[in-house]
Amino acid sequence: MAIGERIHKFILNNKNIVLDINSGAVHLVDDVVYHILDYYEAKSVDEIIELLKGKYDQKTISEAYKEIKILEKEGLLYSYESNIKDIRYNEDNIIKALCLHVAHDCNLRCKYCFASQGDFKGGRSLMNLNVGKRALEFLMENSGNRKNLEVDFFGGEPLMNFDLVKELVHYGRQLEEKNNKHFRFTITTNGVLLDDDKINFINEHMDNVVLSLDGRREINDNMRKTVSGRGSYDIILPKFKELVNKRGDKDYYIRGTFTSFNLDFSEDALDFYHNGFKKISMEPVVTEPDMDYALREEHLETILEEYEKFSKDYIEIKRQDKDFLFFHFMIDLKQGPCLAKRAVGCGAGSEYMAVTPQGDLYPCHQFVGDENFRIGDVFTGVKNGQLRQEFNKANVFNKEECRSCWARFYCSGGCHANAYNTNKDIMKPYKTGCEMEKKRIECAISILANLED
Numbered sequence: 433m434a435i436g437e438r439i440h441k442f443i444l445n446n447k448n449i450v451l452d453i454n455s456g457a458v459h460l461v462d463d464v465v466y467h468i469l470d471y472y473e474a475k476s477v478d479e480i481i482e483l484l485k486g487k488y489d490q491k492t493i494s495e496a497y498k499e500i501k502i503l504e505k506e507g508l509l510y511s512y513e514s515n516i517k518d519i520r521y522n523e524d525n526i527i528k529a530l531c532l533h534v535a536h537d538c539n540l541r542c543k544y545c546f547a548s549q550g551d552f553k554g555g556r557s558l559m560n561l562n563v564g565k566r567a568l569e570f571l572m573e574n575s576g577n578r579k580n581l582e583v584d585f586f587g588g589e590p591l592m593n594f595d596l597v598k599e600l601v602h603y604g605r606q607l608e609e610k611n612n613k614h615f616r617f618t619i620t621t622n623g624v625l626l627d628d629d630k631i632n633f634i635n636e637h638m639d640n641v642v643l644s645l646d647g648r649r650e651i652n653d654n655m656r657k658t659v660s661g662r663g664s665y666d667i668i669l670p671k672f673k674e675l676v677n678k679r680g681d682k683d684y685y686i687r688g689t690f691t692s693f694n695l696d697f698s699e700d701a702l703d704f705y706h707n708g709f710k711k712i713s714m715e716p717v718v719t720e721p722d723m724d725y726a727l728r729e730e731h732l733e734t735i736l737e738e739y740e741k742f743s744k745d746y747i748e749i750k751r752q753d754k755d756f757l758f759f760h761f762m763i764d765l766k767q768g769p770c771l772a773k774r775a776v777g778c779g780a781g782s783e784y785m786a787v788t789p790q791g792d793l794y795p796c797h798q799f800v801g802d803e804n805f806r807i808g809d810v811f812t813g814v815k816n817g818q819l820r821q822e823f824n825k826a827n828v829f830n831k832e833e834c835r836s837c838w839a840r841f842y843c844s845g846g847c848h849a850n851a852y853n854t855n856k857d858i859m860k861p862y863k864t865g866c867e868m869e870k871k872r873i874e875c876a877i878s879i880l881a882n883l884e885d
Contacts, residue, residue, distance in 0.1 A: 440838035444878035455511040463497045505569045527574040529582035529726020531786040534559045535593040558593045559789040564600045570810040584618040591625040626671040640683040687713040696714030698742035713759035723820035741874035763876035781823025798849035
């Protein structure tokens with residue numbers, strides 16, 4: 433529940449948790465403190481004693497009240513929001529990351545694909561070496577003093593243009609030496625074309641790998657079919673297992689999408705785990721509400737309950753296996769990056785962009801194909817500076833619905849593409865997504881509280 437605009441308190445996994453929204457301080461409290469906070473701002477200590485005398489004795493209430501006062505004085509409870517009115521973020525227009533669409537083509541026909549089965553509602557095409565090299569040069573030239581740069585090989589299905597991927601990795605290493613920079617390469621794949629040579633190259637050169645599969649065989653094969661209409665699970669799973677087994681301690685994620693057909697998505701996450709995958713993500717589908725697989729408002733209660741259910745399973749597994757990770761249950765309670773970064777989020781359209789096979793620039797992969805969001809190209813640079821500024825200003829202080837939300841400094845205003853796809857406005861968050869994110873944050877905090885016991 434939300435208390436005013438400065439604290440958020442909830443009970444989950446047998447913990448009473450109080451979050452001070454503006455400072456980020458998280459408190460595990462006993463029952464008496466938890467109950468006092470219902471009245472603390474509006475009532476005097478004597479009034480609170482009278483209200484709670486049936487539950488606690490006067491001395492207990494008075495001592496708990498004093499503890500709250502001390503935390504308030506120290507700025508760890510009921511702290512006030514920074515008086516920053518205008519976040520000045522990335523004023524030098526630095527670019528730190530590119531998503532290279534090396535293939536606008538795919539060998540699967542996933543029903544929910546936002547990329548229109550790989551072609552992004554355009555012609556099927558592959559990036560050529562000239563465009564790819566220029567994209568890396570463009571990133572290097574626009575990275576300012578930043579040393580570490582991110583490049584994600586994406587599609588469609590990037591393994592359909594894997595020779596280019598290899599050439600670009602080697603070219604990137606040459607650029608590193610000349611410019612005192614470092615590329616961190618990632619590849620996102622459905623795995624159909626994986627073989628020993630590709631697995632070995634990926635494991636040697638990719639800092640991270642995102643493996644796309646939806647969990648249980650029947651769930652995956654309902655949504656992720658081959659071009660011939662067959663299920664893809666039995667083709668892909670053995671290849672993913674081989675890649676991960678050979679990968680050692682290098683990063684990877686196996687990533688699923690859940691829809692209205694698997695609202696029990698925690699079972700898919702557990703299926704991943706039982707198949708030997710320890711770094712897992714399950715993402716909610718975002719699509720038109722009239723699609724039969726869409727997540728709608730009537731599904732929300734079930735989804736939130738499922739996150740809570742999975743958080744209990746996660747605690748038990750994590751106590752036995754410290755390497756188990758669920759992406760949405762990972763949280764930084766040390767306040768991590770600066771306020772500006774926590775307010776802005778992923779940086780799409782500002783410091784992160786997607787590059788099409790032709791070299792066109794878009795705010796991120798989910799905007800590709802919509803000409804209204806074409807920012808420029810890697811040959812002539814960013815041309816639509818006004819659009820870039822709109823994304824620069826899309827922060828939690830400028831989004832009306834975010835300003836009063838307790839989760840704003842954890843979700844950073846949510847996904848711009850999800851906001852636009854549902855509301856045609858990057859400043860108006862996707863409400864169903866917001867509710868899911870808030871529940872994930874609560875679960876993540878409660879998990880940390882239990883694991884630290």
